[in-house]
Amino acid sequence: MCPMCMGYIKVGLQYARCKCGQPFHVVCLTRMGSCPLCGELWDEEKVRAVTMVNGDKSALPSSQKLRCPSCDRLVAVHCNECECGAIFVRDNDSFLCPECGGRVELDGLTCRSCGEVFRDCDIVTCPACGLRFDALAGPCECGTFLGDQCPDCGCKLGLNDRSCPSCGVQMNFVE
Numbered sequence: 001m002c003p004m005c006m007g008y009i010k011v012g013l014q015y016a017r018c019k020c021g022q023p024f025h026v027v028c029l030t031r032m033g034s035c036p037l038c039g040e041l042w043d044e045e046k047v048r049a050v051t052m053v054n055g056d057k058s059a060l061p062s063s064q065k066l067r068c069p070s071c072d073r074l075v076a077v078h079c080n081e082c083e084c085g086a087i088f089v090r091d092n093d094s095f096l097c098p099e100c101g102g103r104v105e106l107d108g109l110t111c112r113s114c115g116e117v118f119r120d121c122d123i124v125t126c127p128a129c130g131l132r133f134d135a136l137a138g139p140c141e142c143g144t145f146l147g148d149q150c151p152d153c154g155c156k157l158g159l160n161d162r163s164c165p166s167c168g169v170q171m172n173f174v175e
Contacts, residue, residue, distance in 0.1 A: 003036060004028040005096065005103065016047045026051055027080050031101055069123035072132065087118070 001008055002015075002025045009015045015023045020038035030047050034040060065074040071084040080088050081098065089095050094105045102113025109118040125132055126140040139145035148157050155166035163170050 002028050004032055007093065010093075014051050014053050016042075016051045018042075027096065031096065069132070070121070070134075086121075 003022060004024060005028050007025065009023055009025060014026045016026050016029050017023045018029070018035040018038065018040055020035060020040065022035065022037050024035075026047055029035070029042050030044050033042055035042065065076060066088070067073070068075050068082040068084060068086050068088075070086040071082060073082055073084065075082050075088075080095070082088075087095055087098070089106060094103050096102070097104050097111035097114060097116050099116050100111060100114040102111045104111050104116075104118060106120075109120065110116070111118075120136060121134040122136045123132055124135045124146065126142060126144050128144040129140065129142040131140055131142065133140040135146045139151045145151045149155065150157055150164040150167060150169060152169045153164060153167040155164050157164065157171070161171065
């Protein structure tokens with residue numbers, strides 16, 4: 001268990017072990033900058049040097065990258081955030097607020113400490129034009145949308161509706 005956030009260090013995740021022997025989530029130790037138990041000072045480079053994956057130093061996260069679903073940049077696995085502001089949350093875990101460091105649970109997406117509100121997103125590839133867009137925020141730039149609600153008025157659409165029964169907007173279907 002990480003003593004900073006009191007969250008479990010799950011199998012397969014990266015962790016860093018302080019010289020006092022205590023394991024921490026990489027993001028917790030990097031953000032805090034020091035061990036709360038022994039006072040050892042830590043910067044990002046020092047944390048990276050002792051980071052392990054399931055105890056295997058050969059699997060250092062600096063060599064592991066994931067693609068940001070929002071902007072498509074390659075991001076080091078241990079970062080949990082992208083330069084564009086996207087926060088990566090795995091396994092229905094909570095995350096730390098980038099503003100104050102408070103805990104944000106996925107069920108409410110509001111920081112318990114400062115009240116910062118976050119929103120979930122669903123980055124998908126548009127079946128019509130191939131662009132990546134957030135399907136929860138609305139239609140793609142080309143007008144394609146995914147879902148069962150009219151993008152203009154929000155009315156619930158039926159499976160066979162070719163136009164919105166409420167506002168009349170015409171729909172084109174991509175199969």
